[in-house]
Amino acid sequence: xxxxxxxxxxxxxxxxxxxxxxxxxxxxxxxxxxxxxxxxxxxxxxxxxxxxxxxxxxxxxxxxxxxxxxxxxxxxxxxxxxxxxxxxxxxxxxxxxxxxxxxxxxxxxxxxxxxxxxxxxxxxxxxxxxxxxxxxxxxxxxxxxxxxxxxxxxxxxxxxxxxxxxxxxxxxxxxxxxxxxxxxxxxxxxxxxxxxxxxxxxxxxxxxxxxxxxxxxxxxxxxxxxxxxxxxxxxxxxxxxxxxxxxxxxxxxxxxxxxxxxxxxxxxxxxxxxxxxxxxxxxxxxxxxxxxxxxxxxxxxxxxxxxxxxxxxxxxxxxxxxxxxxxxxxxxxxxxxxxxxxxxxxxxxxxxxxxxxxxxxx
Amino acid sequence: xxxxxxxxxxxxxxxxxxxxxxxxxxxxxxxxxxxxxxxxxxxxxxxxxxxxxxxxxxxxxxxxxxxxxxxxxxxxxxxxxxxxxxxxxxxxxxxxxxxxxxxxxxxxxxxxxxxxxxxxxxxxxxxxxxxxxxxxxxxxxxxxxxxxxxxxxxxxxxxxxxxxxxxxxxxxxxxxxxxxxxxxxxxxxxxxxxxxxxxxxxxxxxxxxxxxxxxxxxxxxxxxxxxxxxxxxxxxxxxxxxxxxxxxxxxxxxxxxxxxxxxxxxxxxxxxxxxxxxxx
Numbered sequence: 162x163x164x165x166x167x168x169x170x171x172x173x174x175x176x177x178x179x180x181x182x183x184x185x186x187x188x189x190x191x192x193x194x195x196x197x198x199x200x201x202x203x204x205x206x207x208x209x210x211x212x213x214x215x216x217x218x219x220x221x222x223x224x225x226x227x228x229x230x231x232x233x234x235x236x237x238x239x240x241x242x243x244x245x246x247x248x249x250x251x252x253x254x255x256x257x258x259x260x261x262x263x264x265x266x267x268x269x270x271x272x273x274x275x276x277x278x279x280x281x282x283x284x285x286x287x288x289x290x291x292x293x294x295x296x297x298x299x300x301x302x303x304x305x306x307x308x309x310x311x312x313x314x315x316x317x318x319x320x321x322x323x324x325x326x327x328x329x330x331x332x333x334x335x336x337x338x339x340x341x342x343x344x345x346x347x348x349x350x351x352x353x354x355x356x357x358x359x360x361x362x363x364x365x366x367x368x369x370x371x372x373x374x375x376x377x378x379x380x381x382x383x384x385x386x387x388x389x390x391x392x393x394x395x396x397x398x399x400x401x402x403x404x405x406x407x408x409x410x411x412x413x414x415x416x417x418x419x420x421x422x423x424x425x426x427x428x429x430x431x432x433x434x435x436x437x438x439x440x441x442x443x444x445x446x447x448x449x450x451x452x453x454x455x456x457x458x459x460x461x462x463x464x465x466x467x468x469x470x471x472x473x474x475x476x477x478x479x480x481x482x483x484x485x486x487x488x489x490x491x492x493x494x495x496x497x498x499x500x501x502x503x504x505x506x507x508x509x510x511x512x513x514x515x516x517x518x519x520x521x522x523x
Numbered sequence: 524x525x526x527x528x529x530x531x532x533x534x535x536x537x538x539x540x541x542x543x544x545x546x547x548x549x550x551x552x553x554x555x556x557x558x559x560x561x562x563x564x565x566x567x568x569x570x571x572x573x574x575x576x577x578x579x580x581x582x583x584x585x586x587x588x589x590x591x592x593x594x595x596x597x598x599x600x601x602x603x604x605x606x607x608x609x610x611x612x613x614x615x616x617x618x619x620x621x622x623x624x625x626x627x628x629x630x631x632x633x634x635x636x637x638x639x640x641x642x643x644x645x646x647x648x649x650x651x652x653x654x655x656x657x658x659x660x661x662x663x664x665x666x667x668x669x670x671x672x673x674x675x676x677x678x679x680x681x682x683x684x685x686x687x688x689x690x691x692x693x694x695x696x697x698x699x700x701x702x703x704x705x706x707x708x709x710x711x712x713x714x715x716x717x718x719x720x721x722x723x724x725x726x727x728x729x730x731x732x733x734x735x736x737x738x739x740x741x742x743x744x745x746x747x748x749x750x751x752x753x754x755x756x757x758x759x760x761x762x763x764x765x766x767x768x769x770x771x772x773x774x775x776x777x778x779x780x781x782x783x784x785x786x787x788x789x790x791x792x793x794x795x796x797x798x799x800x801x802x803x
Binding site for chain 2: 368372375380382383387389391393394396397404
């Protein structure tokens with residue numbers, strides 16, 4: 162009783178290491194070395210650059226292009242839903258904003274053919290502005306209510322595209338959208354888009370990770386964890402939430418404008434709620450709040466249904482639904498959750514090793 | 524020792540004003556929920572450097588009073604003057620910036636963040652780096668980040684849990700989560716720290732440790748407003764005590780005065796009891 166400190170420590174059970182733990186540990190030791198990280202990054206980059214040369218035909222490249230768009234969006238949504246905890250079911254609306262921005266300014270519909278790069282930037286900015294404006298009324302909302310309202314926003318944007326016929330071409334959509342031209346190079350083949358998307362995704366991952374680890378990223382996480390306590394800790398949560406929604410919507414706008422140029426045809430049916438659900442599934446399945454996990458989730462859910470496409474098209478949402486339910490039940494933290502590694506000084510087998518943390522999905 | 528705050532990059536802390544008096548004046552504060560008068564016309568004055576305790580039976584309105592002072596609830600009436608400024612009606616984060624921090628009766632650490640990150644969130648209102656600083660990793664951002672990290676580590680070692688800095692907060696034992704809350708609150712650089720039942724659910728040894736920790740914090744220049752249930756704890760540590768019952772203040776004074784106050788004894792134990800300190 163007198164040895165109070167000792168008592169307290171004993172409360173944490175020290176568990177013997179299983180084989181699995183040992184493997185995980187040696188993996189962490191290896192992963193902790195700077196050179197392994199750099200080397201694997203180089204190998205990954207070479208592999209990604211080589212893929213279009215290794216695959217014949219356009220089909221799978223096109224699949225990868227779409228996966229790239231999904232990665233861009235999933236990372237954006239991850240900032241809103243994973244980092245700041247504002248679960249949104251209307252994310253595709255911002256993709257629509259980007260798509261229509263480019264489609265309207267670079268197609269025969271209004272006879273305008275503006276160059277791609279500035280419109281690409283504009284699409285991102287507009288999506289950010291929409292994200293900001295749409296999040297104002299949702300500020301006091303949480304959980305289910307927030308989901309309902311964002312779902313409604315999704316429909317509002319889609320129906321606007323549907324019904325503002327003179328502006329958007331209505332149900333028939335917009336055809337013959339210009340292929341994007343960057344400097345003197347015109348992007349036409351799926352391989353062109355592959356490299357552009359690869360670059361965009363790489364830049365986005367880089368920036369998202371910086372944001373995640375910043376003062377602002379931390380503040381978003383605190384809001385996700387406990388908004389009331391975050392306010393009391395001196396966080397202007399309203400401002401931070403607006404900021405998350407604005408920044409998180411930008412990638413969707415950028416991806417949207419590229420999509421419009423890539424497909425050369427868009428219509429309101431591209432932006433149905435189903436797509437928002439798919440993106441949210443990617444974030445949840447991959448590992449909500451963890452950038453690499455989200456990338457993995459997006460890749461997986463974008464590529465996996467392809468081999469069974471003929472059936473999958475009909476039952477796609479059913480399958481996504483089933484996957485989502487299974488993950489919520491059996492692995493709520495996603496495939497690749499964020500892990501906190503014990504401090505260097507804290508050797509393996511230390512008191513807290515057995516309970517080393519995983520981020521719990523919410 | 525609580526590390527000095529003089530090197531804060533934000534440097535937003537003006538010199539500590541108003542030596543005694545005028546530090547925190549709670550004037551006639553009321554909070555009604557419909558017909559329920561949770562806090563009804565409560566007033567008292569906290570001097571700088573005190574450990575001022577607010578005690579009272581369950582449902583006396585102590586936590587509600589805390590929530591009013593920190594801006595969680597808008598008050599029905601009254602004034603809370605902190606360093607010559609009325610803080611009622613200010614948003615919560617502004618009140619924290621002025622120098623009032625708190626801990627919770629039911630622990631509210633950020634469970635899925637590391638222990639270090641939890642404390643770093645507390646430094647948010649004393650740092651300024653924005654989105655661009657983060658994206659471009661400006662010198663300002665890295666300098667602040669380093670400062671915030673060091674400061675958080677200092678505070679963690681001050682409360683004695685620095686070796687768990689990379690652990691998720693939810694994995695900490697209960698008593699350590701309490702300490703983490705204290706470190707997080709101190710990271711906001713408060714002049715006044717509101718501590719809500721810091722020893723609830725603790726064993727006698729943990730209680731003693733917590734009390735000595737609070738003592739040290741006070742001795743380092745942070746005034747403490749304490750809500751507490753445990754009479755022995757309160758009597759031992761407080762400079763001044765206000766007693767609430769059914770939302771109203773029924774007594775105020777030094778521990779010795781409060782201990783023998785008829786009204787207090789009645790509120791706590793019913794008519795005809797006399798308080799005997801434990802162990803005497």
